[in-house]
Amino acid sequence: MGVGWKTCSRYLESLRELGLVVEVKTAKGSLYITHGSRRAKLLTVPRVRVDASFELIDEGPPPTGEVEDLT
Amino acid sequence: MKCALKVEEEAKYLVEFGVEPYPILPIRIFREELEKTISTATLTDTRLDGAIVLSRSLSDFILDRAVKAEGFEELDAAGIGIPCDTCILHLYVGGRCFKVRARMPRMGDLGTILGRRVLNRLTLCLRDRQGRIF
Numbered sequence: 162m163g164v165g166w167k168t169c170s171r172y173l174e175s176l177r178e179l180g181l182v183v184e185v186k187t188a189k190g191s192l193y194i195t196h197g198s199r200r201a202k203l204l205t206v207p208r209v210r211v212d213a214s215f216e217l218i219d220e221g222p223p224p225t226g227e228v229e230d231l232t
Numbered sequence: 233m234k235c236a237l238k239v240e241e242e243a244k245y246l247v248e249f250g251v252e253p254y255p256i257l258p259i260r261i262f263r264e265e266l267e268k269t270i271s272t273a274t275l276t277d278t279r280l281d282g283a284i285v286l287s288r289s290l291s292d293f294i295l296d297r298a299v300k301a302e303g304f305e306e307l308d309a310a311g312i313g314i315p316c317d318t319c320i321l322h323l324y325v326g327g328r329c330f331k332v333r334a335r336m337p338r339m340g341d342l343g344t345i346l347g348r349r350v351l352n353r354l355t356l357c358l359r360d361r362q363g364r365i366f
Contacts, residue, residue, distance in 0.1 A: 200308040201282030201335065201347070215272035215290055220260070230331045231283055231349050232320055 237355065239365070240327060246275070255358060257346060261290075262322035262329075265298040272344060274325075276356065280347030282307070283332035284323060285316075287344045291336035294319065307335055315339065326354045 173193045176182045182193040245253035254275050261270040272290065285307065286294070295301060301317030308314075316335040323330045330350055357365045 200306050200313075201280065202308045215270050215287075215293070217266075217268040218260075218271050220269050221262075228322060228329045228331050229353065231353070232331055232333045 235357075235365070237357065239357065242359075246273075255356075257325055259344075259346065260324040261334075262324065263294070263299055263319075266294070267298075270294075274344040274346040276351060277345045278348055278351060280345055281349065282335055282347045283330070283349040284321075284347065285335045285337065285342050285345040288337070288341035290344060291317070294321075295336065301336070303333075305335060307337065309342075314342075323350065325350065326356075328353065 173182065173184075177184050177193065182195050185192040185194060243255065243257045246256045247253045256273045256275055259272060259274050261272070270290065270293075272287075274284065295317065299319050301319055303318040305316050305318055306313040307316050315338045317338060318333050318335055321332055321334045323332050323334075325346070330353065332350060359365050
């Protein structure tokens with residue numbers, strides 16, 4: 162990508178300042194690890210793809226008031 | 233110990249050569265702008281901590297014909313970020329209706345996957361090869 166080590170280092174430092182990574186200092190240098198990510202995690206990428214097809218049906222939604230909000 | 237639960241609805245396993253069968257659930261998706269209801273199946277994946285990831289075809293349909301993306305998030309798939317558009321949908325599964333944030337990957341196709349945010353609200357049993365329910 163044509164990005165030098167210094168740029169990379171500055172980028173990691175900026176991520177550390179934002180709290181997105183944690184710096185772990187070792188005898189040979191620094192390691193940066195992510196922590197506290199609030200992204201949804203999909204720990205495996207499934208090989209089977211369900212469901213590529215779908216159909217449109219005329220059935221309407223259930224009556225309001227019975228919906229549980231998970232957003 | 234005898235289970236007091238009664239099986240309300242029995243879904244099937246998806247069988248594909250070389251892959252351990254996957255439990256799948258029938259779902260319905262509602263959104264006012266869609267006018268009709270989407271009926272499809274979803275893979276149940278207890279390793280996804282979100283609500284639902286939509287397949288490529290379903291995402292394209294929803295974004296092209298009915299709904300504009302309402303947000304953007306990265307889905308962390310085993311350390312690899314998958315950029316996703318998001319939108320709010322009503323999801324009907326297991327006789328219950330949920331308002332969820334659906335993730336629609338901008339690249340690739342993961343299929344339709346139902347995650348723990350919804351699965352944890354349902355009581356699911358798995359049937360083994362001998363037909364016993366757990």
